[in-house]
Amino acid sequence: DAKTTQPNSMESNEEEPVHLPCNHSTISGTDYIHWYRQLPSQGPEYVIHGLTSNVNNRMASLAIAEDRKSSTLILHRATLRDAAVYYCILRDDSNSGYALNFGKGTSLLVTP
Amino acid sequence: GAGVSQTPSNKVTEKGKYVELRCDPISGHTALYWYRQSLGQGPEFLIYFQGTGAADDSGLPNDRFFAVRPEGSVSTLKIQRTERGDSAVYLCASSPTSGHRGDTQYFGPGTRLTVL
Numbered sequence: 473d474a475k476t477t478q479p480n481s482m483e484s485n486e487e488e489p490v491h492l493p494c495n496h497s498t499i500s501g502t503d504y505i506h507w508y509r510q511l512p513s514q515g516p517e518y519v520i521h522g523l524t525s526n527v528n529n530r531m532a533s534l535a536i537a538e539d540r541k542s543s544t545l546i547l548h549r550a551t552l553r554d555a556a557v558y559y560c561i562l563r564d565d566s567n568s569g570y571a572l573n574f575g576k577g578t579s580l581l582v583t584p
Numbered sequence: 585g586a587g588v589s590q591t592p593s594n595k596v597t598e599k600g601k602y603v604e605l606r607c608d609p610i611s612g613h614t615a616l617y618w619y620r621q622s623l624g625q626g627p628e629f630l631i632y633f634q635g636t637g638a639a640d641d642s643g644l645p646n647d648r649f650f651a652v653r654p655e656g657s658v659s660t661l662k663i664q665r666t667e668r669g670d671s672a673v674y675l676c677a678s679s680p681t682s683g684h685r686g687d688t689q690y691f692g693p694g695t696r697l698t699v700l
C-alpha cells in the first residue's frame with residue numbers, strides 16, 4: 473500500500489486557520505485521499521476525501537497538489553473542539569483497499 | 585439516526601479468560617470492520633465483513649481471535665485465553681456499501697479492554 477507521512481504534532485491558536493500537511497509520494501493514479509480525525513476518547517470520524525480536485529465540505533477543505541504527491545487539510549477557523557489526531561489515509565482498489573491504514577497521524581493542539 | 589454502538593464500553597478481565605465484544609452497525613450498512621487501537625497508536629485493521637461473511641480476516645493477530653456476523657447486522661468479536669497484550673481499544677465501523685475506496689466508514693466509540 474502507498475504510505476503517507478505526516479508531522480507528529482502541530483499547534484494552532486483558536487479562530488485561526490490550520491493547514492495540516494500530508495506527503496504521499498508513492499500514490500497511485502487510482503488512490504483516494506481520505507482524512508479522518510479522532511477526538512480524545514472517541515472513535516475516528518470522517519472529515520473529507522478526494523481524488524484529484526480540491527474538495528470543500530462543512531468541516532474542512534482538502535487541497536491536493538497537481539502531481540498528487542501531497543495534500544493539505546485546511547481547517548478555516550480552528551476551535552477548541554478541533555483538537556484531535558488527524559489521519560491522512562490512501563485507499564486503493566486492491567483487495568485491502570477497504571481497510572483504513574491509519575498510521576500515527578498528526579496531533580493538533582488548539583490553544584485559546 | 586443512531587450511529588454505530590459498541591458494548592460494553594469498558595471490559596476488565598483476567599488473563600486466560602474469554603471475552604466477547606459486541607458491535608451494532610448503522611441499520612442497512614452491509615460492510616462492517618473491526619480495528620484495534622493500542623495506546624499512542626492509530627487503529628489497526630483486524631477483520632472485514634461483507635454481509636454475513638468475513639471477506640478478509642488477515643488482520644486478526646492469531647487464532648485466539650474470532651469474529652462473527654450471523655445475520656449480517658450485529659457482529660461479535662471473540663477473544664479466547666486473553667493475554668495482557670490484548671489490552672487495547674477495540675473499534676467497530678460500518679459503511680453502507682461494499683468497501684469501495686471512496687466509501688466513508690462510521691466508527692463506534694470503542695470498547696476498552698483491559699486484561700489484568
